[in-house]
Amino acid sequence: MPQKPTAAIIGAGFTGCALAYDLTLRGFSVTVLERGEICSGTSGRTHGLLHSGGRYCVNDPEAGQECIQENIILRKIAKQCIEFNNGIFLALSDEELSFRNEFVKGAEKCGISVRWMGKDEIVKHIPAIHPGVLGGYEVPDGAFDPLRLALAFAASAKNRGAVFLPFHQVEKIHVNGSSRVNSLSITNRHTGQTSDLHADIFINATGAWAGTVAKMAGVNVPVIPAPGVMVAFEQRLSDIVLNRLYYPGDGDIIIPQRRMSVIGTTSFEVEDADYIPVYKEQVNSMIERAAEIIPALKNLKIRGSYMSARPLIKTGTDIRSLSRTFKCFDHEVDQGLGGFITISGGKATTCRIMAEKTADLTCSKFNMKVPCQTTKFELDSYRTYYQQKVL
Ligand SMILES: Cc1cc2nc3c(=O)[nH]c(=O)nc-3n(C[C@H](O)[C@H](O)[C@H](O)COP(=O)(O)OP(=O)(O)OC[C@H]3O[C@@H](n4cnc5c(N)ncnc54)[C@H](O)[C@@H]3O)c2cc1C
Structure with a gap:
C-alpha cells in the first residue's frame, strides 16, 4: 500500500479541528500542533x-x-x-x-x-x-457549546487516526533550498523539550495569529x-x-x-x-x-x-466593515513558497466549509481527487476525544 501523505496543522481551534477531520477522511496522516489546550484561542471565547x-x-x-x-x-x-x-x-x-x-x-x-x-x-x-x-x-x-463543537470535530479526527499535540508550540518554520517548507521546530510546553516535525504539507490554521506564524515562514498574510x-x-x-x-x-x-x-x-x-x-x-x-x-x-x-x-x-480600513468571510492562501501561488497553506478569517459557524476548501487545495497539491465527506455523517460524540479506545 502506498504511504499516506502527511499533513501538519498548526492550531487547534474550530478551523484546525474541522480540517483535521476532513483531511483524515480524505486519506492524510494528520498531526495537529496547538500551543495551548484545544480551543484555547478565539474558539474557546465566542458567544456560541x-x-x-x-x-x-x-x-x-x-x-x-x-x-x-x-x-x-x-x-x-x-x-x-x-x-x-x-x-x-x-x-x-x-x-x-x-x-x-x-x-x-x-x-x-x-x-x-x-x-x-x-x-x-x-x-x-x-x-x-x-x-x-x-x-x-x-x-x-x-x-x-464552543468547546463541545471543537471537541466533536477533534474526536472525529482522532478516532480516524489524527494525532493531537496540545501544549506544543511552533517556534520556527524551516524552508529548504527549493523554497519549500519541510519541517517545524516545536517546543513541548509541559517538558520544555524541543524537536523537529517533518511533513509533506503544513497548514497554518492559527486564526488571529496567522500573520505571526506565516512570518516564521517568510510570507505575509493580511490578517x-x-x-x-x-x-x-x-x-x-x-x-x-x-x-x-x-x-x-x-x-x-x-x-x-x-x-x-x-x-x-x-x-x-x-x-x-x-x-x-x-x-x-x-x-x-x-x-x-x-x-x-x-x-x-x-x-x-x-x-x-x-x-x-x-x-x-484585511480588505478595507473600517474594522466593522471588514467581511466575516474566510480566505485560503496558497503560498506557492501567491509568494512562491511550496508546502505551506494558510486558512484564516471566517466564523465558528463556517469552520466546516473553511476546512473543506482548505482540504480541496491540499488534495490538489498531491493530485488526489477525493471528494469531501464531512457533510455526510454525524460527528462522533465530543466525549470520545478524551477516551483512550479507538472506535
Ligand atoms: C468576540 C467574538 C465573538 C464571536 N462570536 C462568534 C459566534 O457567536 N459565532 C460564530 O460563528 N463565530 C463567532 N466568532 C468568530 C469565531 O470565534 C472565530 O472565527 C473562530 O473561533 C476562529 O477559529 P480558528 O480556529 O480559526 O482560530 P483560533 O480558535 O484562535 O485557533 C487558533 C489556534 O492557534 C494556536 N496557535 C497560535 N500560534 C501558535 C503556535 N505558534 N504554535 C501552535 N499553536 C498556535 C492558538 O493557541 C489557537 O488555539 C466570534 C469572534 C469573536 C472575537
Missing part, C-alpha cells in the same frame, strides 16, 4: 451563536450565505452541540422598523427564512423583553486581530437568541448559553492578539445597550467579562 446569516445579510451577503448554508449542515452533523432555539431580529425604534425592507431583501438573497412576529407573540415568549418592542423577524439562529468583548450574566432571561434589526453594532446580541445570558460584542483593532485588555468603558456601554433589549439585565450579577480576537482578512 450559530449564525443564520441574518447579522450579515444586508452588508456582508457573502458571509450571510456561508452562514446559512453551514448552519443547515451543522444542525445535521453537530446536533449534539446545538440548542435549536432560533433567533429574533428585534425592532425597538422607528429607525429599526424602517430597516425591515432591507433586512427581508437581504435575507431572501442569502436564502435565510424569516417570519414576522408581532409584539404580543414576542412578549409571550420573552416576558423580560423591553415593553416598547415593536416586533421582529424570527430566523434560524441557534446557540452552540488583523480584531477583538471583541463579551459579558456573561448569571441568569437566562430569554431562551431565544436576540439581535437588533439593524446593521451590526456593539452590544446588540443576547445569547442564552447554558444557564447564562451572554451579551456581545465590540470590534476594534490590536497588533498583538496575545494582549487584549477588557476595557471597562466597553463593558459598561454594552450593558447599557443590551438593557435596551432586556432592561432586567442591569439587575443581574455579572459572571464575567471576557474577550477574544477575530481573525479578519
Whole structure:
C-alpha cells in the first residue's frame, strides 16, 4: 500500500479541528500542533451563536450565505452541540422598523427564512423583553457549546487516526533550498523539550495569529486581530437568541448559553492578539445597550467579562466593515513558497466549509481527487476525544 501523505496543522481551534477531520477522511496522516489546550484561542471565547446569516445579510451577503448554508449542515452533523432555539431580529425604534425592507431583501438573497412576529407573540415568549418592542423577524439562529463543537470535530479526527499535540508550540518554520517548507521546530510546553516535525504539507490554521506564524515562514498574510468583548450574566432571561434589526453594532446580541445570558460584542483593532485588555468603558456601554433589549439585565450579577480576537482578512480600513468571510492562501501561488497553506478569517459557524476548501487545495497539491465527506455523517460524540479506545 502506498504511504499516506502527511499533513501538519498548526492550531487547534474550530478551523484546525474541522480540517483535521476532513483531511483524515480524505486519506492524510494528520498531526495537529496547538500551543495551548484545544480551543484555547478565539474558539474557546465566542458567544456560541450559530449564525443564520441574518447579522450579515444586508452588508456582508457573502458571509450571510456561508452562514446559512453551514448552519443547515451543522444542525445535521453537530446536533449534539446545538440548542435549536432560533433567533429574533428585534425592532425597538422607528429607525429599526424602517430597516425591515432591507433586512427581508437581504435575507431572501442569502436564502435565510424569516417570519414576522408581532409584539404580543414576542412578549409571550420573552416576558423580560423591553415593553416598547415593536416586533421582529424570527430566523434560524441557534446557540452552540464552543468547546463541545471543537471537541466533536477533534474526536472525529482522532478516532480516524489524527494525532493531537496540545501544549506544543511552533517556534520556527524551516524552508529548504527549493523554497519549500519541510519541517517545524516545536517546543513541548509541559517538558520544555524541543524537536523537529517533518511533513509533506503544513497548514497554518492559527486564526488571529496567522500573520505571526506565516512570518516564521517568510510570507505575509493580511490578517488583523480584531477583538471583541463579551459579558456573561448569571441568569437566562430569554431562551431565544436576540439581535437588533439593524446593521451590526456593539452590544446588540443576547445569547442564552447554558444557564447564562451572554451579551456581545465590540470590534476594534490590536497588533498583538496575545494582549487584549477588557476595557471597562466597553463593558459598561454594552450593558447599557443590551438593557435596551432586556432592561432586567442591569439587575443581574455579572459572571464575567471576557474577550477574544477575530481573525479578519484585511480588505478595507473600517474594522466593522471588514467581511466575516474566510480566505485560503496558497503560498506557492501567491509568494512562491511550496508546502505551506494558510486558512484564516471566517466564523465558528463556517469552520466546516473553511476546512473543506482548505482540504480541496491540499488534495490538489498531491493530485488526489477525493471528494469531501464531512457533510455526510454525524460527528462522533465530543466525549470520545478524551477516551483512550479507538472506535
Ligand atoms: C468576540 C467574538 C465573538 C464571536 N462570536 C462568534 C459566534 O457567536 N459565532 C460564530 O460563528 N463565530 C463567532 N466568532 C468568530 C469565531 O470565534 C472565530 O472565527 C473562530 O473561533 C476562529 O477559529 P480558528 O480556529 O480559526 O482560530 P483560533 O480558535 O484562535 O485557533 C487558533 C489556534 O492557534 C494556536 N496557535 C497560535 N500560534 C501558535 C503556535 N505558534 N504554535 C501552535 N499553536 C498556535 C492558538 O493557541 C489557537 O488555539 C466570534 C469572534 C469573536 C472575537
